Every structure is written in structure tokens, then in C-alpha cells.
Amino acid sequence: MSNAYPVKTVANTFLQRDFEDGVATISPMKLQKLVYCLHGWHLAITGKPAITGSFDAWQYGPVQDELYHSFKQFRDKPINRYASVFRDGEEKAFVIPSNDDQMRKIFEEVSKKYMPFSALQLSALTHQSGTPWSKTMEHGGGTISDDEIRKHFLSIVK
Numbered sequence: 191m192s193n194a195y196p197v198k199t200v201a202n203t204f205l206q207r208d209f210e211d212g213v214a215t216i217s218p219m220k221l222q223k224l225v226y227c228l229h230g231w232h233l234a235i236t237g238k239p240a241i242t243g244s245f246d247a248w249q250y251g252p253v254q255d256e257l258y259h260s261f262k263q264f265r266d267k268p269i270n271r272y273a274s275v276f277r278d279g280e281e282k283a284f285v286i287p288s289n290d291d292q293m294r295k296i297f298e299e300v301s302k303k304y305m306p307f308s309a310l311q312l313s314a315l316t317h318q319s320g321t322p323w324s325k326t327m328e329h330g331g332g333t334i335s336d337d338e339i340r341k342h343f344l345s346i347v348k
């Protein structure tokens with residue numbers, strides 16, 4: 191069973207896929223939405239979160255705070271480097287291990303489904319009425335509950 195990963199590890203896995211053709215295309219907003227969708231799918235399939243940490247309802251959709259601060263300097267431009275962490279005296283970038291079959295399978299499905307969309311298209315998906323983001327905003331914003339996210343994605347994953 192997959193354990194939750196640090197958000198930077200999950201983000202780096204999407205960036206690794208993006209960088210495969212040598213052209214960076216994922217903006218910070220798109221990365222937020224991709225990680226959010228993976229988190230939702232993972233909750234729907236396994237009942238467990240994909241990331242440590244949570245998503246908050248911000249004006250422009252679900253945002254994971256640590257991820258936002260890791261890449262905000264790119265603004266609306268493509269991200270061209272990995273998120274690194276300081277470990278054992280050096281900076282390192284981590285991705286989801288290839289031997290985590292369950293997480294990798296979910297990652298492949300989410301990548302296939304959502305990576306072709308633009309940041310604005312993904313944002314529109316997360317802003318629809320009745321989404322966990324819209325329900326949280328109706329109650330003044332704050333943290334989007336994993337339970338709400340799981341319920342929402344159960345209908346999408348089927």
C-alpha cells in the first residue's frame with residue numbers, strides 16, 4: 191500500500207514526465223492542479239492521501255501551500271527545475287519510487303487524463319459548482335477536507 195509522499199516528491203514526478211521530451215510546459219498553477227487530481231484519485235482508490243499536507247481553497251482553486259512557495263517565482267511560466275529538499279548535508283530532488291506499483295499506476299492514469307489540459311482548463315475543472323473547492327469557498331475558505339476530495343473523486347474514478 192502506498193504511503194503519503196511529501197508534496198515535492200509528487201510534484202517532481204509530474205515534472206520528470208514533463209521534462210522527458212526536453213521541453214518544460216508545466217506552470218505552477220498546472221502543477222498544483224495535477225498534484226490535486228492525483229491526490230483525489232489516490233484518496234478515491236485507496237482511501238488514503240497521496241501527499242502529506244493538505245490543500246487549501248484559494249481564490250484561484252485548490253492550492254498546496256508548500257508547493258506554491260516552492261515554485262511561485264515561475265509565476266505563469268513553465269517550471270524548469272525540480273523541487274529539492276536539504277537532506278544529509280546536500281540538496282536532493284526525489285520522485286515517487288518506481289517500485290511503488292500502486293502509486294505509479296494511479297500516477298499513470300492521472301497523467302494520461304490530465305496532463306494534456308492547460309492550466310486554465312484544469313482550473314476550470316476544479317472550480318465547477320459542487321467541487322470540494324467550491325464547497326469550501328462557500329463556507330469561507332480554509333482547508334479542503336480529504337473526505338470531501340475523496341467523495342468528489344469517487345464519481346470521477348469509476
